[in-house]
Amino acid sequence: MVGISLKDQENEVSKSIYYALYAVQHRGQEAAGISVYDGRAIRTHRGMGLVFEVFDESQINLLRGSVGIGHVRYPTTGQSCIENSQPVLVRYKDGAVAVAHNGNLVNTVQLREQLEQAGDIFHSSSDTEIIAHLLVRELLRYDLVDAVRAVMRKLIGSYSVVFLFGDTLMAVRDPLGIKPLCIGELENGFIVASESVAVDTLNGKLIRDVRAGELIIIKHGELKCHQLVRLPNSAHCVFEYIYFARPDSILDGRLVYSARVDIGAKLAEEHPAEADTITPIPDSGITLALGYHQRSGIEYRECLMKNRYIGRTFIMPDQSMRETAVRLKLNVIKPNIEGHRLVLVDDSIVRGTTSRRIVNMVRKAGASAVHVRIGSPPIRAPCYLGVDMASREELIAAYKTIAGVEAVIGADSLGYVSHKGLVEAIGISPDNLCMGCLTGMYPVEIPGEKCVIAQTKITEYLAQTS
Numbered sequence: 001m002v003g004i005s006l007k008d009q010e011n012e013v014s015k016s017i018y019y020a021l022y023a024v025q026h027r028g029q030e031a032a033g034i035s036v037y038d039g040r041a042i043r044t045h046r047g048m049g050l051v052f053e054v055f056d057e058s059q060i061n062l063l064r065g066s067v068g069i070g071h072v073r074y075p076t077t078g079q080s081c082i083e084n085s086q087p088v089l090v091r092y093k094d095g096a097v098a099v100a101h102n103g104n105l106v107n108t109v110q111l112r113e114q115l116e117q118a119g120d121i122f123h124s125s126s127d128t129e130i131i132a133h134l135l136v137r138e139l140l141r142y143d144l145v146d147a148v149r150a151v152m153r154k155l156i157g158s159y160s161v162v163f164l165f166g167d168t169l170m171a172v173r174d175p176l177g178i179k180p181l182c183i184g185e186l187e188n189g190f191i192v193a194s195e196s197v198a199v200d201t202l203n204g205k206l207i208r209d210v211r212a213g214e215l216i217i218i219k220h221g222e223l224k225c226h227q228l229v230r231l232p233n234s235a236h237c238v239f240e241y242i243y244f245a246r247p248d249s250i251l252d253g254r255l256v257y258s259a260r261v262d263i264g265a266k267l268a269e270e271h272p273a274e275a276d277t278i279t280p281i282p283d284s285g286i287t288l289a290l291g292y293h294q295r296s297g298i299e300y301r302e303c304l305m306k307n308r309y310i311g312r313t314f315i316m317p318d319q320s321m322r323e324t325a326v327r328l329k330l331n332v333i334k335p336n337i338e339g340h341r342l343v344l345v346d347d348s349i350v351r352g353t354t355s356r357r358i359v360n361m362v363r364k365a366g367a368s369a370v371h372v373r374i375g376s377p378p379i380r381a382p383c384y385l386g387v388d389m390a391s392r393e394e395l396i397a398a399y400k401t402i403a404g405v406e407a408v409i410g411a412d413s414l415g416y417v418s419h420k421g422l423v424e425a426i427g428i429s430p431d432n433l434c435m436g437c438l439t440g441m442y443p444v445e446i447p448g449e450k451c452v453i454a455q456t457k458i459t460e461y462l463a464q465t466s
């Protein structure tokens with residue numbers, strides 16, 4: 001997700017947004033879109049697929065203007081269809097607003113019901129359209145800042161959002177700062193983006209992260225910050241550091257690459273192994289494996305190669321074709337494996353099926369022992385806050401012990417980094433991290449789940465700052 005406001009009216013912002021979206025493509029591959037204000041109206045182009053599939057030069061050239069927002073969709077709430085792609089545009093009697101959102105609300109059903117009862121009509125099943133409708137309603141009563149504050153009082157969940165309102169660009173981060181959002185300075189304007197790699201791509205300078213509960217307003221080259229709510233703690237998603245964000249991004253002051261190297265080193269301290277070779281499961285295990293290698297001194301060799309051009313394969317009906325599909329995605333470098341005792345490093349185990357296939361694959365290639373090391377503690381609970389993991393029933397660690405998981409994946413040994421080791425490696429206090437999927441304790445109230453920070457507290461703070 002990105003938003004860019006350029007000072008010079010002659011500048012075409014859509015090209016900059018297009019390049020910035022490439023930089024954050026890893027955050028969503030289902031759909032992409034850009035909205036630009038052309039001086040009279042907001043124009044939008046959206047489509048299903050990757051940025052290069054959705055846009056060509058002619059579409060970019062049609063989006064003329066100096067301020068706009070862009071989005072790559074990662075499916076959370078709502079089905080996979082063009083209606084759920086973003087930015088979402090909502091028109092009302094005084095104008096229009098375009099919205100792009102990263103995160104997931106947990107009270108969408110109630111909010112949608114209330115809005116529908118009040119007469120609102122929805123064109124999608126996404127939670128982003130709900131945010132857009134809420135903002136439009138509040139804009140009829142308040143100025144921009146108070147309208148956003150009023151919307152924040154109603155939202156429960158994770159949300160980093162950019163709004164395009166005429167020639168004004170706004171960005172807001174939820175009171176717990178669950179999903180990342182940063183501000184950068186460009187040669188001729190400002191950028192807000194989910195990750196700092198988007199700022200780097202445009203040769204900009206990272207200013208800082210948007211603070212939890214902060215609203216940023218950028219208009220005609222001027223940037224204003226409003227701290228709408230300040231909670232004693234934040235709840236940054238630990239999985240951004242483990243695998244979601246790009247290693248070259250800086251999130252909440254921490255370079256993701258360094259965090260991953262340190263997680264790998266903790267793994268080596270906590271779960272040493274008698275081995276000849278350490279190898280990552282590409283791509284997300286690479287930096288973790290490097291950290292393990294540096295701490296343990298075990299030689300690092302690439303043993304598995306990922307095919308980067310595969311995309312999604314359709315479901316194969318029989319077993320042998322399914323195995324071909326797996327080999328299409330990942331192949332072995334046999335001489336690096338044959339006769340070696342391997343340490344295989346990955347970021348997480350969700351269902352256990354992929355780990356089992358890979359362990360099997362390296363055994364067939366001649367590994368004499370396979371030790372699996374994981375850069376996250378066991379995932380025991382689902383994520384409701386924007387990472388599409390699996391349901392509780394599908395999560396292998398929700399119903400099996402570590403020894404049980406080890407047996408299912410067929411490893412000689414299995415070691416997960418501990419909660420303490422993970423937190424120390426990330427370098428952020430556990431009071432300021434979301435670890436809901438690892439502990440089953442969430443930072444917001446979710447029906448049927450345990451909560452560490454009561455929503456009433458958040459609402460209280462919002463009321464105090466109004």
Ligand code: SF4
Pocket residue numbers: 178236237238239240382383384385386387434435436437438
């Ligand atoms: S539940 Fe897990 S994946 Fe979801 S936001 Fe929290 S730490 Fe991140």
